[in-house]
Amino acid sequence: MDTTEVLVVGAGPTGLTLACALLRQEVPVRVVDQAPGPAATSRANILHARGVEVLDRLGALGDLPERAVTALTITAYAGGRPVSSLRFGDVGLGTARPALLVSQADIEAELRRVLAELGGAVEWNTALTGVELDDTGVTAALGTGKSVRASWLVGCDGAHSATRKLAGIGFPGAPIADRWLLADVRLDWPLDRSGSHGWLHRDGVFGALPMRMVGGADDVWRLMAYVPDAGAEKLGEDQVLEWFHRLLPERTGVTDFRIRGAVWTSVFRIHRRLAERYRRGRVLLAGDAAHIHSPLGGQGMLTGIGDAENLAWKLALVTENRATEALLDTYQAERRPLAVNVLRRTSANTRFQVGTGPVTRFLRERVVTPLLDRPVAQRWATAAAAQLWVSYRRGPLAEPTSRFARRPRPGDRVPDLPCRRANGDTTRLHAELGDRWALLSSATVETPLALARERLGERIDNFTLADVRPGEVWLVRPDAHLAWRGAPEAGGLARWLDHALRTGRVR
Numbered sequence: 079m080d081t082t083e084v085l086v087v088g089a090g091p092t093g094l095t096l097a098c099a100l101l102r103q104e105v106p107v108r109v110v111d112q113a114p115g116p117a118a119t120s121r122a123n124i125l126h127a128r129g130v131e132v133l134d135r136l137g138a139l140g141d142l143p144e145r146a147v148t149a150l151t152i153t154a155y156a157g158g159r160p161v162s163s164l165r166f167g168d169v170g171l172g173t174a175r176p177a178l179l180v181s182q183a184d185i186e187a188e189l190r191r192v193l194a195e196l197g198g199a200v201e202w203n204t205a206l207t208g209v210e211l212d213d214t215g216v217t218a219a220l221g222t223g224k225s226v227r228a229s230w231l232v233g234c235d236g237a238h239s240a241t242r243k244l245a246g247i248g249f250p251g252a253p254i255a256d257r258w259l260l261a262d263v264r265l266d267w268p269l270d271r272s273g274s275h276g277w278l279h280r281d282g283v284f285g286a287l288p289m290r291m292v293g294g295a296d297d298v299w300r301l302m303a304y305v306p307d308a309g310a311e312k313l314g315e316d317q318v319l320e321w322f323h324r325l326l327p328e329r330t331g332v333t334d335f336r337i338r339g340a341v342w343t344s345v346f347r348i349h350r351r352l353a354e355r356y357r358r359g360r361v362l363l364a365g366d367a368a369h370i371h372s373p374l375g376g377q378g379m380l381t382g383i384g385d386a387e388n389l390a391w392k393l394a395l396v397t398e399n400r401a402t403e404a405l406l407d408t409y410q411a412e413r414r415p416l417a418v419n420v421l422r423r424t425s426a427n428t429r430f431q432v433g434t435g436p437v438t439r440f441l442r443e444r445v446v447t448p449l450l451d452r453p454v455a456q457r458w459a460t461a462a463a464a465q466l467w468v469s470y471r472r473g474p475l476a477e478p479t480s481r482f483a484r485r486p487r488p489g490d491r492v493p494d495l496p497c498r499r500a501n502g503d504t505t506r507l508h509a510e511l512g513d514r515w516a517l518l519s520s521a522t523v524e525t526p527l528a529l530a531r532e533r534l535g536e537r538i539d540n541f542t543l544a545d546v547r548p549g550e551v552w553l554v555r556p557d558a559h560l561a562w563r564g565a566p567e568a569g570g571l572a573r574w575l576d577h578a579l580r581t582g583r584v585r
């Protein structure tokens with residue numbers, strides 16, 4: 079039987095991110111996917127800032143920033159008139175990596191490029207069909223008739239995750255909105271392609287997003303409409319296009335248009351569901367396999383990519399026997415509360431967008447949407463979507479601090495600060511992370527670095543920067559969150575490392 083350290087099931091954005099991050103840390107990985115090959119069509123169309131940072135740390139951005147649109151504008155119309163223009167851009171977020179309007183297919187292609195550079199590959203036409211769990215690993219049955227023995231199996235196999243079902247992990251939740259129609263179409267019409275458009279119509283919202291397919295046609299638009307009465311049966315491409323021929327003029331008021339064919343159509347219902355747990359023994363879940371919610375707000379791929387980055391460095395330490403399995407429980411403790419937050423926010427937003435009651439309609443059309451034109455609202459909306467605020471301050475790996483303590487506090491994301499390597503070269507903090515840790519100080523330190531290397535291995539370096547107070551060091555995790563800060567002489571750094579690696583708990 080074939081063996082591997084980690085079997086990654088699913089080569090969507092989550093599985094690919096995880097596989098790249100593990101391979102960068104020299105953990106042997108196999109990636110299997112039931113599909114016959116890479117997807118040419120795309121569900122996600124935008125990756126918010128936090129996800130762009132993760133790709134940057136993995137070296138998987140390629141030239142996406144040059145080719146994508148980085149300042150996304152959404153113009154909202156009520157009663158046929160524009161009422162606000164919400165601009166997602168770099169509004170003082172403290173990141174060099176603002177959101178990218180780019181297709182999921184292009185992001186996956188970049189991740190596969192990195193995977194190949196690292197010596198990995200996706201095994202297509204290879205479905206996971208069975209899982210047998212024991213104390214030392216997992217025996218996975220594959221649709222090819224073969225089996226694989228892995229120390230760990232991570233299900234990144236999407237909403238209908240076979241991994242989740244085979245591991246017996248519940249996925250409670252409920253539908254939150256009826257039928258949506260989606261069509262990526264080649265479309266001639268007079269709308270500006272530098273931004274997206276959303277119409278608040280009494281029969282349901284209608285959206286149009288210009289699609290940015292790298293190297294692809296530049297006349298493709300994604301049309302989305304809420305059509306609660308579209309019927310329960312499955313609609314084919316022709317029927318979906320028929321609906322859009324009717325809905326487009328009805329809801330947007332634009333009559334001068336020509337749909338020249340479809341790239342992809344879909345009919346879907348929005349659900350919110352969250353896995354009861356993210357781990358059962360040696361099986362873990364990440365991405366849509368662990369949480370699904372409304373696509374409004376563009377949080378799904380973003381959250382899955384974040385899950386993968388959080389899990390990768392922990393799995394790497396466990397497979398190297400530098401940490402016990404307890405460290406893996408911090409993955410759920412840190413990431414599941416974020417998924418709860420994402421489910422809550424996206425569900426509330428969706429209910430608000432599709433609500434038909436007079437009060438909801440008044441608030442939506444006359445109060446909230448017009449307010450989005452204000453700079454303060456734009457900053458708030460961009461920041462909320464960006465997920466740069468994600469902090470594990472309340473998680474098991476963050477020592478409690480007073481509310482007056484300086485930022486960043488343990489658990490917080492550390493911004494992409496300019497710093498210096500030991501040889502004096504200038505660099506960016508995030509360029510040094512991804513597969514490595516960083517020890518930051520105002521001047522070069524040797525003893526704390528040696529102490530951290532004893533526990534973490536060679537994958538940590540010391541960088542200097544002025545933001546750190548003399549006498550203090552900051553230990554930064556590969557996912558850019560602050561692990562610990564303080565004066566190392568008092569023994570706090572060694573204590574944090576020993577507790578985190580042995581017990582997965584420092585509080």
Ligand SMILES: Cc1cc2nc3c(=O)[nH]c(=O)nc-3n(C[C@H](O)[C@H](O)[C@H](O)COP(=O)(O)OP(=O)(O)OC[C@H]3O[C@@H](n4cnc5c(N)ncnc54)[C@H](O)[C@@H]3O)c2cc1C
Pocket residue numbers: 087088089090091092093110111112113121122123124125126182204205206207234235236237238239240241260346364365366367373375376377378379380381382
């Ligand atoms: C209309 C729409 C628009 C969206 N827009 C955005 C957006 O703008 N921004 C954003 O961040 N998110 C968006 N999302 C959400 C985003 O598409 C998902 O969250 C994302 O695809 C999840 O990635 P994943 O890798 O976890 O799962 P998936 O992308 O679903 O990948 C799962 C993979 O597992 C494979 N697989 C399944 N079962 C098996 C099996 N048994 N064995 C082996 N392989 C298997 C599948 O073939 C697939 O390749 C949108 C979603 C929709 C529906």
